[in-house]
Amino acid sequence: MRPSRRAQHSDAVEPSKMLRLAEKNPLFSTATQGKTMAETDLMHDPTELMTHLEEASGTLERGFLSRLAALRHSGEDWTSLQATLQAKGLSLGSLILLLVGTALVTYLLIVAIRVFLRSRIGKDHGWKRGAMVVASTALALVLIFVATRFATADPDLRRVLRIWAFAIALFCLMRAALMAMFGAKHQEAAVVAAPPAHRFRDTVSFAILWALVGISISATLRVYQAGPGFRDLVSTLLVAAPVTFLLAYAYWRHRTAVRTLIAPPDTQSRGRRRLAASWPWIAIAVLVLTVVVLEIGFTLGRPLPPLAIVLTLLLVLAAPHLDDIVARWSERGIASPDTSIVALALRRTTRFVIAIAILCLLVYLWVVPVLTAFGVEAAAVARSVTELGLIALVAAFLWNAVGALVSRAAQAEGHGASSEEVEGPRTRLGTLLPLLSGVVKMTILSVTLLTFLVAIGINVWPIIGGLSIFGIAIGFGSQTLVKDVVSGLFFLIDDAFRLGEYIETPGAKGTVEKISVRSVSLRNARGALASVPYGQIGKVINFSRGWVIEKLVFRVAFDTDVELVRKLFKTIGQEIADDPELSPDLLEPFKSQGISAVEDGTLIIRGKFKARAGKQFAVKKAVLTAVQKAFRENDIHAVPKPIGSMTAP
Incomplete structure (x- = not known):
């Protein structure tokens, strides 16, 4: 076993002695010297910061040289391992x-x-x-x-x-x-639109098997006290490098299948489609970063647990797929009235729990070793991360409780919670829901951000004071904006218009498609969208409230039988009233109002009907079609309106 030669290099290859050497360095002596990042105030002392950077680089250099020295004696470690096994009869x-x-x-x-x-x-x-x-x-x-x-x-x-x-x-x-x-039953739509997912699944499975076998080999070598050089050689060249290559190859080779698995063809969310498009490259970057952090930790003499790294890495890579599964499960309770708002919010918060747990694991796995190298206590970092995670969970629950309440109320109103899904006039509650939801969620987000700052030790009162002064400055400098906001508030309080209603303003007319804090968006019949600030509206004419009386004017020849026209109008009104498609929207049948005027030897005959607001257009179309047909069958001649009049020279 050559114990004398091994003793010459024990300081370079033994992890315990490497750790003791590192603890003598100022980077790792915070507990004995009582100095932390906050106490030395590195951010305000560039000299101290540069000193710590130089010490950190020196520690990395010494650790790297120690690993090289240990690798030179990997052959002796192999011989020593065989001798150990023989001593145990193996x-x-x-x-x-x-x-x-x-x-x-x-x-x-x-x-x-x-x-x-x-x-x-x-x-x-x-x-x-x-x-x-x-x-x-x-x-x-x-x-x-x-x-x-x-x-x-x-x-x-x-x-x-x-x-x-x-x-x-x-x-x-x-x-x-x-x-x-990645089973076929769960990904039926994805399999049709992209290459089968089983190839990606099989490659990842093989990489997992390789990683677990490699970790088992490393643990076996540690049990039989193999030398650090040989263990380093096995863990780096036979475990970390091949597993990273296999996983990176799986995401690169099957990136189309991965994108389709994360965002199937029927995905409506633009953010999820963008995530799916970039996820293969994000996954590869995470893999490379994990290996780099793992090697840095090993070089510093503080190796990270390999099994925890594999499990965390797999959890990160599976996060989009877990999010899709949890999202489908959480939305099942919306349609069921038996599911309470709290239970629905808890279901939706499960997605945030997974995301926050993964984020905390990443911070603990990657950020803590780096901060520890700069003198920050790991316990303090872990405590701060835990506090921030709990704050984020509470904020996520409140956010989802608001979303669940809005979804349940919107479902009771018979429409979606989004203001973009306008298919008809909504109730007053349905109009205010998107606006109230946005205001409450922005409040939750603002309070959460301020709480984060308080948790990490930042005084937020100067920030709040600065925002107040900024708000006052905006109020004095932007009177038009204040006028728009206040006018919109009173329009909503007066219930002047709702989503889905057809209104006319001095600036534009159309269907109310979106209501924001400052303006209302109107979609006209040709599809153009006009955004009208509340301060410029002035008078509002609403064509979608209650009922409307539609009056129609017909110009006929002077010798037309007016009594015949009256009877024809009455017959047409009765036929439309009997129509099952039009009768629900018709409040009073179409009838004649007789001669209203005589112009240049032409009779002006009026007719009218009463219908539900917003539903008069279909009835009007049917009335005009029936009148044109009746005039033609009864030889009644319509007279065009003269464009102009001739004057004598």
Whole structure:
């Protein structure tokens, strides 16, 4: 084993001594010297900051040189490992056979238990399938752990066999999760529009298996006290690099399938489509960044737990797919009146819980090691991250409670909660819902941001005072804006118009499509959208309230039988009143009002009908069509209106 030569390099290769050397450095002596980032005020002292940067770079350099020194003696570490195994009565071949056999037995046992449970329970669908997978895996692990207790008396060998059994069990659980997320039943629309997702799923599964086997190998080497150089060689070249390459290749090679899985063709959200378009590259960047942070932590002598890194990384990569599944589950309770607002808000908040949990894990995994290198206590960072996460969860719950209340109220009104979904006149509550929802959500967002600043130790009173002064300045300098906002408030209080109603203002006319704080948007019959500030409206003519009386004028020849015209109008009015499509909107039938005037030998005959506001157009079209047909059949001649009159010279 050459103990004398190994002793010469013990300071360079032993992690414990590397850690002690690092603790002597000012970067890691915050506990003994009582200095933290806040106490030295690095942001206000550039000299102190540069000193810490130089010390951090020096620590990285010394750690890197120590790793190189350890790698030079990886051959001696290999010889030492063989000697350790021989001392325990094992050879390398026999150990490999035991490990592979344990992995195969664990996998076959999980499959056998699952088949047995399926034969007893029957078809497994939904939550039953997940429960069956977890139960079979847990039962197989228990049996393996009991069997290893009696199979060997060597505690090290027993520990290694259990590590490998646990790795295989964990792979089975992850494989089942991938099958649930990327299964054909869940992604029917995506499979039609893009290459099959099973190729991406299989590549990711193989990368997970490689990672778990590599972690098990590293744990085995650690149990049998292999040298740090050999362990570093295995973990870097045989685990981290291949797994990163496999996952990056999966996202690059199957990026079209990944995009379709995140945003199927029927996706309406523009933000989700953008996320899907950029997610393959985001995933690759996360993979590379994870490897970089992992190597930095190992170089500093504070290696991060590999299993936690793999689980966190997989959770991050699966976040969009988990969000889609949770979103579908959370929206199921909207249509059910039995689901309370609180329960619906909690369901929707589950999406934020996943996002915030992933964000906190990323901060703990990536940011904490970097801040620790600059003298910040990890406990303080973890406490701050926890506080911010709890604040974000409370804000998310309030946000979703408002959204659930608006959705439930909009459903009771018979329309969507969005102001863009205007299919007809809405009630007063339906008009105010989008505006009130936006105001409340902006208030929640503002209060949450201020609470974040308070939680990290920033005095918010100067900010609030500055915003107040800024608001007063806007009030004095933008009187038109204030006039628009105040006028709009009174228009809404007076209930002058609602979403979906047809109104006319001095500046424009059309259907009310959107109501904001400052203006109203009107869509005219040709599709043009006009935004009219409230301060410029003045008078509003609403054509969609209650009822309207439509009066029609007909110019006929002077010798026309007026009594015949009256009878024809009465008949037409009765026919329209009997029409099942028009009768619900007709309040008074069409009838004649007789001769209203005589112009240049032409009779002016009027007719009228009363209909529901906004529904008179279809009735008017039917009346004009029937009158034209009746005039033609009864030889009644209409006279055009003269364009101008001739004057004598």
